[in-house]
Amino acid sequence: MGKRGAFIVIEGLDKSGKSTQAATLLRRLQDSQVSAKLIKFPDRTTTIGKMVDSYLRSESELDDHVIHLLFSANRWELASSIEESLKQGETIICDRYAFSGIAFSASKIRPGSHSYPLLDYAWCRSPDIGLPAPDIAIMLDVSQDVAQARGGYGEERYEKEDVQRRVRDVFVRIGEEFEGSGGKWLVVDADEKPDEVQTVIWDAVKDLVKGIEGPLEKLWD
Numbered sequence: 058m059g060k061r062g063a064f065i066v067i068e069g070l071d072k073s074g075k076s077t078q079a080a081t082l083l084r085r086l087q088d089s090q091v092s093a094k095l096i097k098f099p100d101r102t103t104t105i106g107k108m109v110d111s112y113l114r115s116e117s118e119l120d121d122h123v124i125h126l127l128f129s130a131n132r133w134e135l136a137s138s139i140e141e142s143l144k145q146g147e148t149i150i151c152d153r154y155a156f157s158g159i160a161f162s163a164s165k166i167r168p169g170s171h172s173y174p175l176l177d178y179a180w181c182r183s184p185d186i187g188l189p190a191p192d193i194a195i196m197l198d199v200s201q202d203v204a205q206a207r208g209g210y211g212e213e214r215y216e217k218e219d220v221q222r223r224v225r226d227v228f229v230r231i232g233e234e235f236e237g238s239g240g241k242w243l244v245v246d247a248d249e250k251p252d253e254v255q256t257v258i259w260d261a262v263k264d265l266v267k268g269i270e271g272p273l274e275k276l277w278d
């Protein structure tokens with residue numbers, strides 16, 4: 058039996074360079090004759106993804122529970138195709154995944170309160186239980202100053218300084234729990250130059266992308 062592909066998730070705040078790093082990694086893998094593809098969540102092209110897109114652009118309002126479940130459903134839509142590709146030996150680079158799902162939802166606070174959570178952390182985690190688990194999750198950690206220097210945030214719903222700060226705090230907890238459940242969580246200083254960040258990423262994935270013998274694990278299982 059051949060080896061399966063590696064499932065590599067890249068996470069991070071806005072302006073952390075996630076998409077750039079993911080694209081650079083894809084090119085490097087293809088140049089090394091590794092069969093690989095890049096996917097991203099939310100996948101705004103599906104029916105569910107279009108509802109998510111409209112919410113993010115503030116063109117629609119949805120209950121916070123509903124949008125959380127839609128983000129998760131958007132991953133479940135793709136779960137079997139992810140499994141299939143990995144089984145075929147294809148490596149997948151995934152720009153955002155279930156970790157963003159928890160971080161952005163669990164960091165929401167009740168209107169009028171300073172820190173009282175709107176959604177329970179464990180509740181936020183539960184709809185993603187059983188999804189394909191990444192072989193490594195790489196968290197690109199950018200400081201607020203550098204994010205601002207890179208042109209600041211855009212117009213979408215979560216692209217605000219206070220949101221990003223709270224999201225970062227939840228990412229720290231998520232990383233600890235993912236490691237606690239046997240996952241590999243790598244925090245990379247994304248304030249560094251793109252080349253230096255890519256060097257750290259490559260070093261972390263270069264053995265995984267040779268193919269993996271072990272089974273694909275399930276997330277939070």
Ligand code: 2DT
Binds near residue numbers: 215
């Ligand atoms: P992009 O800017 O990467 O398109 O993300 N988000 C993402 C969630 O709130 N929950 C999720 O499950 C995922 C995958 C993060 C758009 C925004 O969507 C947020 C930023």
Ligand code: MG
Binds near residue numbers: 071213
């Ligand atoms: Mg964005």
